[in-house]
Amino acid sequence: MEAIREALRPPVEETRERPSWPAGQSLMTPLGVVEGEILEHLDRHHTVTLRRLNRELAAPAYMVMMAVGALIRAGLVRGAQHDLEVIVQPRKPLRGLCRENLGGGR
Secondary structure, eight states: OHHHHHHHSOOHHHHSOOOSSOTTSOSHHHHHHHHHHHHHHHHHHSOEEHHHHHHHSSSOHHHHHHHHHHHHHTTSEEEEEETTEEEEEESSOGGGHHHHHTTSOO
């Protein structure tokens, strides 16, 4: 009986969503691109929901979630839950970030 159940169960690989990047390619570059798109979006709109980011960016939802998490860990944005929405906001104005990272403005 156990052998029949095992034979009918689909392999784990078939139940998961396939990644959109080729096997062996680093995830860091696509993730960095999505992070940049999120920062650009926040520069224009200042506050955005995670749902809106998923709708408006061309990246898959899991990449948007990973990028938002990376930006939160880096201290560039904050995420706050309000009812069923996650609100994403910059921690400080994004316009000055380039000058700060380069060691001051000219």
